[in-house]
Structures are given as C-alpha cells and as structure tokens.
Amino acid sequence: MKRAVLLDVSAIMYRAFYGNMNFRTKSEPTGAVYGFANTLLSIINEFKPDYIGAAFDVSRSTLKRSEIYKEYKAQRDAAPEDLIKQIPRIEELLDNFGIKRFKIDGLEADDVLGSLGDTLSKESIETFVVTGDKDLAQILDENINIALLGKGDGGGFKILSTPEDVKEQLGVTPKMIPDLFGLIGDSSDGIPGVRKIGVKKAVPMLDKYGNLEGVYENIDKLTELPGIGKSLVRNMMEDKELAFLSRKLATIEVVDLGIKGEELTYSLNEEKLYEMFKKLEFRSLIKKMNLKEKVVEASVTPNVSVNNQNSQMGLFDMLGNSEPVEVNMGNSDSLEELGENIFLYYGEIGVALVDSKKNIYYSLKDEKRREKFKEFLNSSRKFISYGFKPMLNDGYKVKNMEFDSLIAYHLLTSQTREDVENMIYHVNGDELEKYSEVFGKKTLNEIDENIYGEFLIKRALGIKESYEELSSKIKDENLEEVFRIIEMPLIKVLSSMEVAGIKIDPEYFYKFSEELEEKLNGLTKKIYEIAGEEFNINSPKQLSEILFLKLNLDPIKKTKTGFSTGVEVLEELGNRGAEIAQYILEYRKLSKLKSTYVDPLPKMTDTNNRLHTTFNQTGTATGRLSSSNPNLQNIPVRTDEGIRIRQGFVADKGNVLLGIDYSQIELRVLGEISEDASLIDAYNRGEDLHSLTARKIFDLGENDEVGRDQRAAAKIVNFSIIYGKTAFGLSQELKITPSEATDYIERYFNQYPKVKELENSIIEFAKENGYVETYFKRKRIIDGINSKNMNIRKQGERMAVNTVIQGTAAEVIKKVMITLYDYLIGKNDIKMLLQVHDELIFEVAKDKVQEYKDEIVNIMENTVKFKHVKLEVNSAIGENWAETK
Missing domain, CATH: 3.40.50.1010 (5'-nuclease)
Structure with a gap:
C-alpha cells in the first residue's frame, strides 16, 4: 500500500x-x-x-x-x-x-x-x-x-x-x-x-x-x-x-483540487540543498545527509543525476538517535581503548562514553569502578558533555572540560530549558523519550541497567551529533571569548559553591514559623470578624464574593472569571479605607513567607544543617545567575521579612560570614558604556548618584537638602531607566500621575543626555541586526523589536536596553568569581558560598577575615577595569547573613 x-x-x-x-x-x-x-x-x-x-x-x-x-x-x-x-x-x-x-x-x-x-x-x-x-x-x-x-x-x-x-x-x-x-x-x-x-x-x-x-x-x-x-x-x-x-x-471544506496522488512524488535536488545548507551554515544537516560527498560524487560521475527520482530513498536509512542502540557494558580496559575526544552523558549510577568508533556504558555502582573513572577523567583526553556540574558535584574532577553543550546552546539561543532532549531535538532533529516515559517511577535500584545504558548512550550520541554545529556557531557568532573565558571556567566555581553550601539555624526557623503562625491566626480572626463568616481566604472566588457581594465594596478590576482580588486591587481598596483589604495583604505576605522559606528551608539541609542551593548558569536570557532548590535570589533584601530570613543563615563555629557587594554596579555600567560626562563625573567625585538625580528631578538647589523620600524616588527613576520602565509604570510605582512621571524622565535625560543616546543606539542596533551585545559580546536575540504591534515592539526595546546593561553587570561578577575561585584554591579557612545578584557571601575563619576582606575587595574592584568608571564595593562582617548587608 x-x-x-x-x-x-x-x-x-x-x-x-x-x-x-x-x-x-x-x-x-x-x-x-x-x-x-x-x-x-x-x-x-x-x-x-x-x-x-x-x-x-x-x-x-x-x-x-x-x-x-x-x-x-x-x-x-x-x-x-x-x-x-x-x-x-x-x-x-x-x-x-x-x-x-x-x-x-x-x-x-x-x-x-x-x-x-x-x-x-x-x-x-x-x-x-x-x-x-x-x-x-x-x-x-x-x-x-x-x-x-x-x-x-x-x-x-x-x-x-x-x-x-x-x-x-x-x-x-x-x-x-x-x-x-x-x-x-x-x-x-x-x-x-x-x-x-x-x-x-x-x-x-x-x-x-x-x-x-x-x-x-x-x-x-x-x-x-x-x-x-x-x-x-x-x-x-x-x-x-x-x-x-x-x-x-x-468545518473543514473539502474541494476538488484536481490533484492525483502520483503528482505528489518528491525527489531531492541534493546540489541545491547542499548550496542552501552551506549558505545558511547548517553544517550538521550537511553531515547528517552526507550532502557534500553526494554532490562531489555526482560532479565526478556524469551519468549520476543529482535530481534523482528515487534519491529520497536514501533518507529512509538514516539512523535517528531514537532507534535502539547497541549497549557495550564497559570495563577498565574499554576505558583505556577510547580515543582522544570523548562525548559523555553522566547519570547517577553510570555514564555513557562515545568516541569516533564506539560507545560504551560504564557502571559507577561500586567504588573501584568510580576510582577508575576518576583516573580516566584526569587523563589528557578532551571531554564534551551536556552539563558538567552534576558530575563535579558528585566528586569527579575533569582535567579537560573541552565543551559543555548546555552552555553553548544557551549562548546561541538564550534558551533556559535545561533538558538535553530539547537541545538534541532542536539541533539534530532527533526526538528522544524523557526519563519518566522510559522508567516511570522506578527507583535507580529497580531499573534494568542495560536499558539505562541505552538511555544514556542515546544522549551521548546526540551530544556528539550536535557538537560540530554548536562549536561552529559559537565561533561564527563571535561568542568564543564569552564561552571560553567566562562561562566554561564558571562551571567549577558554581560547583564548589553548591558543594560547600551555607549553614542555617533550624531552631531559629522553627521559632520564626511559630511566630508567623500566631500572626496568621490573629489576621484570620480579624478577617472573619469583618466578613461576618468563615471562608477560604486563599480562594479568589470566595474572597471576591465576600468583598464585592457581601461587603458591597466597589469592584476595581474585572477578569474573565469575575472580579479581581489581586495585589493592586487590594492596595487600592486599602487606600480607600477597607481595613479587611489591608489585613488580607498582610496575611498573603506572611503566608507566602512561611510556605516559601521559613517552613521548607530546615527540611532541605544536609546532616550538618547546610543548605545546598543550585546555581543555574543558563537560567536567564540576560546572563544573570539564578538559583533554585531553594531560590535564594528572591529573598527580599531591604524588607523586615527578608532581614528576618537572612538572620537564620549563620556561620559555622569559629567562622564569620563576609558579605561584599558592588555599589550600584548597573548604574556604573550605564556610565561606562554611555560615556555620559555627568554620570562619570559623579562617580569619580564619589557623589551619591541617587541624591544627584533627586536634585535634578525635584529642581533642588545646591544648598537644599535632599529628603529621604526624594532620594528613594530618584533611586527608582535611576533604575527605571535601566529596566526600560514606561512613564505609566513609573507613575504606578511612585504613586504619581503619568504626566509627572513623564516630567521626571525628561529631567533625568536632560541631566544625563548620553544615556538617551545610548538607549537609542542600542534600540537601532537591535532593529538592524535582530540582537544586542553586552560589553563582553554576549548576544541576545530580541524577538519583536521590529514588530508592527506597538506593545510588542516597546517590550523588545526595553528588553534590548536592559540586556546590555544587566548582562554586562552579570558578566563582571562572573569574571570576578572566576578570579576569586583561583585565588581561594587550596585555602581551608575561607569558602565562597553564595552569589545573589551583586552580592558575594564568604565563610571565613574569624582570625583571617580582615586579611581576606582586603584582598577580596581589591580583586572585586580591579579584576575588570573600565575606561571611565571605577567599580566600588561595600563590605560587612557578621555572625549571620543579615549582618553582612
């Protein structure tokens, strides 16, 4: 048929x-x-x-x-x-x-x-x-x-x-x-x-x-x-x-198109396909289809037609990684027989290793095999993988980490999904089954190791097939320096921090939880009293009925499912004097604090009460690090609640915590790349930039004192420029009219005219090229920058400006972390534990903290030297994380 x-x-x-x-x-x-x-x-x-x-x-x-x-x-x-x-x-x-x-x-x-x-x-x-x-x-x-x-x-x-x-x-x-x-x-x-x-x-x-x-x-x-x-x-x-x-x-309309099945035969024009793929730089597809060889053969064999009616038949024999693969169970001898370039995929109980001629699955279930594998990783071979960090975290040291496809794919695509199947599909076109689809809920002890070996080998083969495409594109896109100098060395740095972890005081969190529970019970009682009945406070539907039907408050915003009970709505109701709205906002805040941090954190520690977060190197499109399990990046910095949580992170006995963070690094980056004279002069004179901006937008004289609220508003304006906030967005945050916000922004750009020029040049570059570059040449494609839809286009413009500034700041910190890692190797009295945005946290022996502080400050201020603006840091020492800020 x-x-x-x-x-x-x-x-x-x-x-x-x-x-x-x-x-x-x-x-x-x-x-x-x-x-x-x-x-x-x-x-x-x-x-x-x-x-x-x-x-x-x-x-x-x-x-x-x-x-x-x-x-x-x-x-x-x-x-x-x-x-x-x-x-x-x-x-x-x-x-x-x-x-x-x-x-x-x-x-x-x-x-x-x-x-x-x-x-x-x-x-x-x-x-x-x-x-x-x-x-x-x-x-x-x-x-x-x-x-x-x-x-x-x-x-x-x-x-x-x-x-x-x-x-x-x-x-x-x-x-x-x-x-x-x-x-x-x-x-x-x-x-x-x-x-x-x-x-x-x-x-x-x-x-x-x-x-x-x-x-x-x-x-x-x-x-x-x-x-x-x-x-x-x-x-x-x-x-x-x-x-x-x-x-x-x-209803699909079926009409007679006057077409017969035989008219839908197809045949490859391999010569044209080769030329097209060559122009579009699809090297892996040329290799996958053997196009170069076929075109060469056709050119030297005149009787062979490239546009052959049956040429598609050769495609039927192409091997996709989704097909069964031979599983060679490796031993010590087979490790030694492998070549110089090794494509590996690491699993918890074994590893797949593929070279130019063979593929093996090497079990890591016993100590002798693990030791032999450690020796193998310390050889002169070059290793290519997808995500080296899990292997490093398990105690394996890799002498030559040649290429991490996870990092390369992220740099090329800004993708933040970390599953190897996603990369293999989009680079090679091979669709692999997910772990859960093969093994379900079986534990590692229950699975067949032959099937497990095949599962890993498919991924190692996918990494091998994608390597040429990814490595070539990294070079073509001028990303070699970002990849080799920043991202690849950073893998070891992040692994060392994850392995070290940071200690918490479980007893502190237990008591804090009890305190929050008491406050929540009190708030619940007050809310029920005003409502006149008990209901599920966490149910938007029930809350909406209480607020707008029973209490007859005026609705503010309607959604598809009814009246909104979001934060903005509750804040507005609170401003109108609705006491219940204020209680609900407080209830939500404390409830989230308790469920997100206070209760889970003690359950996530090891036997030494140390918490090991995961730093995600590919977690954001701008290049900033993120963290998960738990997410320590989202702990509020300045709020009372955030401070209370940080107080539970403590130093081990005999040690203290040292916190060092950059002073306004993104604004300094803005000054450097905009070359705005007012910004540069302000930093060189050691002026407080937020106060300087406040003087301009509030039209204050030299002898007028800048009020606390005015400085706070100016700080928001300064950072709003970086994040591309609109006048409307700024008005919402500052609780002023859009026209006042527009006036603030205009005054800002009058004070710092080169910043506006920089923004315009970034946006024009993005529109012309479809991407932007940071100071260190990391790229990010800006989708929608040329959209006819104004909202999409404006979002693309904000994304472009933000990426250049925030991405550059992130890379400064990464370069510094690499330098610090090299400085700290072999030292047993200090560990780098956390990176949270612009802040680094160290655990240091009490008697060495001053010595290390001075050296680290020097490294952080001088590893990256800008032409116009000097980087500066703030430092603090404490028994807990809150005291280091």
Whole structure:
C-alpha cells in the first residue's frame, strides 16, 4: 500500500521558530528553517512516504470564513517578523526536496489538507497529516491518520488512527468535532461558540443527542444532564445562531483540487540543498545527509543525476538517535581503548562514553569502578558533555572540560530549558523519550541497567551529533571569548559553591514559623470578624464574593472569571479605607513567607544543617545567575521579612560570614558604556548618584537638602531607566500621575543626555541586526523589536536596553568569581558560598577575615577595569547573613 504525508506548514514552522529563535547567520535568521528541515527529516524517516504535499495558510482577508464572520481570526497576532523573513527559505527548502506546495486563496491550510487527504484516501493511499491541530481529526477515515507534532510518548508523533483515538483526545468522534466547536467555540480562531459552554458540558450533550440539531431539538431536556442549569440553556437559546455559525466556521471544506496522488512524488535536488545548507551554515544537516560527498560524487560521475527520482530513498536509512542502540557494558580496559575526544552523558549510577568508533556504558555502582573513572577523567583526553556540574558535584574532577553543550546552546539561543532532549531535538532533529516515559517511577535500584545504558548512550550520541554545529556557531557568532573565558571556567566555581553550601539555624526557623503562625491566626480572626463568616481566604472566588457581594465594596478590576482580588486591587481598596483589604495583604505576605522559606528551608539541609542551593548558569536570557532548590535570589533584601530570613543563615563555629557587594554596579555600567560626562563625573567625585538625580528631578538647589523620600524616588527613576520602565509604570510605582512621571524622565535625560543616546543606539542596533551585545559580546536575540504591534515592539526595546546593561553587570561578577575561585584554591579557612545578584557571601575563619576582606575587595574592584568608571564595593562582617548587608 502506498503511503503519503501531508504537512501543515504553519504548525511545523511555528514550532521550529520558537525552538530555535536565536539561530541566525550574519545576514538572516535561520532557526525556523533549521528546525523545519530537521522535522522534515524526522517525518520522512518515521513514515517513509511515497508522496508528500505541503499546505500553507493564506492571508486572512482572502478567506471565505472571513466573509461569513468578520471576527474570524481577527484577534490573532501577526506572525513574528523574523519568522516571516524565513518563509521564502522554507518554500525553497520544500522545493529542494521536490515537495509540491499548496497555497490557495480562500482556503485555509486545513481545507487544503482535508481536500488532499480526501483525494488520497479515495485512491486507497495510506495518509498521515502532520499537524499540531487536533481539530483536523475530523477528516480521519479508514486511510487518513492524524500525526500530532510533539505529542508522542517520546516527544515524537502521536498518531490518531481510529475514532476511539480521537474520542480519547477530544471527547468526541471525528464527525462530531465541528458540532463540538459549534458549542465551545475556539478563542484562538475567533469562533464564538455558546457562552459558558466548555468541553465538559458540551461532550455529554453530543454523546446523548449526536449533533447540534439533536441538541437543539432536545433543548428542554438538557437540564437533566449533569451541570446543565437553566441559565446555560438560556445562553444556548440566545446563541443558537452563533452555534450553527461556529460549526460552519469549524468545518473543514473539502474541494476538488484536481490533484492525483502520483503528482505528489518528491525527489531531492541534493546540489541545491547542499548550496542552501552551506549558505545558511547548517553544517550538521550537511553531515547528517552526507550532502557534500553526494554532490562531489555526482560532479565526478556524469551519468549520476543529482535530481534523482528515487534519491529520497536514501533518507529512509538514516539512523535517528531514537532507534535502539547497541549497549557495550564497559570495563577498565574499554576505558583505556577510547580515543582522544570523548562525548559523555553522566547519570547517577553510570555514564555513557562515545568516541569516533564506539560507545560504551560504564557502571559507577561500586567504588573501584568510580576510582577508575576518576583516573580516566584526569587523563589528557578532551571531554564534551551536556552539563558538567552534576558530575563535579558528585566528586569527579575533569582535567579537560573541552565543551559543555548546555552552555553553548544557551549562548546561541538564550534558551533556559535545561533538558538535553530539547537541545538534541532542536539541533539534530532527533526526538528522544524523557526519563519518566522510559522508567516511570522506578527507583535507580529497580531499573534494568542495560536499558539505562541505552538511555544514556542515546544522549551521548546526540551530544556528539550536535557538537560540530554548536562549536561552529559559537565561533561564527563571535561568542568564543564569552564561552571560553567566562562561562566554561564558571562551571567549577558554581560547583564548589553548591558543594560547600551555607549553614542555617533550624531552631531559629522553627521559632520564626511559630511566630508567623500566631500572626496568621490573629489576621484570620480579624478577617472573619469583618466578613461576618468563615471562608477560604486563599480562594479568589470566595474572597471576591465576600468583598464585592457581601461587603458591597466597589469592584476595581474585572477578569474573565469575575472580579479581581489581586495585589493592586487590594492596595487600592486599602487606600480607600477597607481595613479587611489591608489585613488580607498582610496575611498573603506572611503566608507566602512561611510556605516559601521559613517552613521548607530546615527540611532541605544536609546532616550538618547546610543548605545546598543550585546555581543555574543558563537560567536567564540576560546572563544573570539564578538559583533554585531553594531560590535564594528572591529573598527580599531591604524588607523586615527578608532581614528576618537572612538572620537564620549563620556561620559555622569559629567562622564569620563576609558579605561584599558592588555599589550600584548597573548604574556604573550605564556610565561606562554611555560615556555620559555627568554620570562619570559623579562617580569619580564619589557623589551619591541617587541624591544627584533627586536634585535634578525635584529642581533642588545646591544648598537644599535632599529628603529621604526624594532620594528613594530618584533611586527608582535611576533604575527605571535601566529596566526600560514606561512613564505609566513609573507613575504606578511612585504613586504619581503619568504626566509627572513623564516630567521626571525628561529631567533625568536632560541631566544625563548620553544615556538617551545610548538607549537609542542600542534600540537601532537591535532593529538592524535582530540582537544586542553586552560589553563582553554576549548576544541576545530580541524577538519583536521590529514588530508592527506597538506593545510588542516597546517590550523588545526595553528588553534590548536592559540586556546590555544587566548582562554586562552579570558578566563582571562572573569574571570576578572566576578570579576569586583561583585565588581561594587550596585555602581551608575561607569558602565562597553564595552569589545573589551583586552580592558575594564568604565563610571565613574569624582570625583571617580582615586579611581576606582586603584582598577580596581589591580583586572585586580591579579584576575588570573600565575606561571611565571605577567599580566600588561595600563590605560587612557578621555572625549571620543579615549582618553582612
């Protein structure tokens, strides 16, 4: 039986675009094309089709459905500009694969796919429609299958082949899908449906009465169904016309396109494909498809046609990492037999090791094997992995950490997802099953080590396959220095800090918890007294009913589900004199403090009461470090609550904590890269920048004293410029009018004119190039910087400015941490424990603290030397973390 694949181009290219947003050459974005090519190869390998067709969407204005209903898809955002730029390349890619493209005015891609599917089915051709849209399942029949992108058990394709498969996915059979959407609508497409009818209410109606006609013929009986009340029936009566209109909008239109299955044969033009991939710098795809060799062979063998009708057959034999791999159980001898470049993937009970010729799984279950592995890691070999830090944390030292693909992929894409499967899919196109999908909830002692070895080897092979692409792009994108000088050395630094941990006083937290519980009980009592009844304070719905129905307070903001009870609303109610709102805000604050920090922290310590946070090197797009388990970055700095939490972090006996943080580092970075004379002079003279700004925006004379509130407001203005806050946002924070906020910002830029010039130059660079660079050349793609949507564009502009300044400050601290790590190696009386934004915390022997403090201050102030502005730090010593600030 012949087999066909039909491609929903929009679904594939959107998924590819968002997975590879930051892939580009010097002249054009390439991520969507790269991801599309990888997905196309996966599709061909998975289904081995004889025929392929590709359906494109057309302009909304040409759609027949838009003539029927003007709101149809009217609310959809325009496609991102960087994606639009890549559509001609995707068309070129399909042409080079010899795949016929369909783009028909008036018809959506779904209609085209349905029409082609109908033709193929009538010819008894087994057809797979590759899409992300479950709605397309309405065209399913005995020959048509739906392959849902990324929904399979291993992240591949979930195949819907029977009405039962569809019912499991959507709750109804294929033929009922238009009726379902007639009732529930589809907000993404602007299909209205019936008000307040969702899947849970619609499915029982269709199960019982078959279709919309049946439902409306029996409308008087609907209240007999669970959850259907009179108000919903009334909605259905009032929206009857909309229901039938919605069904029509959701129904795929099948038309005769005059196409036969045999017209969908495809053939690779390998020469053109090679030239295209070469221009777009898709080295891994050239290698994966052996294109260079094939093109060379064709050029020296005149009788061999590159554009061969059967050339796609070679693709069917391509090995994807999702296929079973041979598991060689390694021993000491096999370690020695491995070559010079080792691709490894580390697991808790073993490690996969792959070189140019072989792959082995080496168990780490006994001490002798672990010791042998340590010797192996200390050899002259070069190691390439995805995330070295877990291995370092377990006590393994790697002499030559050549390349960490986790870091490289993050630098190239700003991706913050850390699962290796995500990287392998987007770089190689290979979809691997997740750990939970292979092993479920089995413990490491319960799993089959052969299966575990295969699982790790697949990932090591994926790392190997992605290495050339990633390493080449790091060089091409001029990221080699950031990668080699900052990020790779930082891995060891962060590992040492995670292993050291910081001590907490559990007894302190237990008592603090009891104190908070008492306060919360008191607040609860007061809230219940005002409300006149007990209710769930944490339930927005119940709280809304108390505030706006029972107490009859004026609502401030409405959401889709009712009246808002968010922080802004409660603050406004409090300002209006509603005492209950103030109590609820205090209750929320203390409750969050207790549940987020005070109660969990003592449960997360080791036997020595030390807490080991995880520092996430790839956790933010700007380059700043984040931390998790627990997140120590989010502990408030200046608030009473934050201080109370920090008091529970203590030094070990005989030691003290030393805290050193940069003084206004982001503003100093701003002064350096803007070269603004007023900023530079202020820092060189040792002036307080916040007071200086206050004088300007509040029009104070030289002899006028700057008030505390004025300085605080000026501080907010200073940092608002860095974070790109709008006049409206500033007005909200300072509780002033937008016009006053606008005046503050204008006065700020009058005081520091070069800052405005810098902002404009960063934004113009981003618009021209699609990305920005920090002082140390880290890049970040700024999606939406050229958007026609003003809100998206403004967000991109803020992101651009913020990345340059905040990213540069983050890299200063990273460079300093590396220098400090090298200085502290071998010293037993001091440890670097924490990095929280601009602050570093050390644990030091009491009798050495002054000596170390002076040296560390010197390193922090002089490791990075700017041309115009000197970096300065503040330091403090204490028995606990609160005393070091």
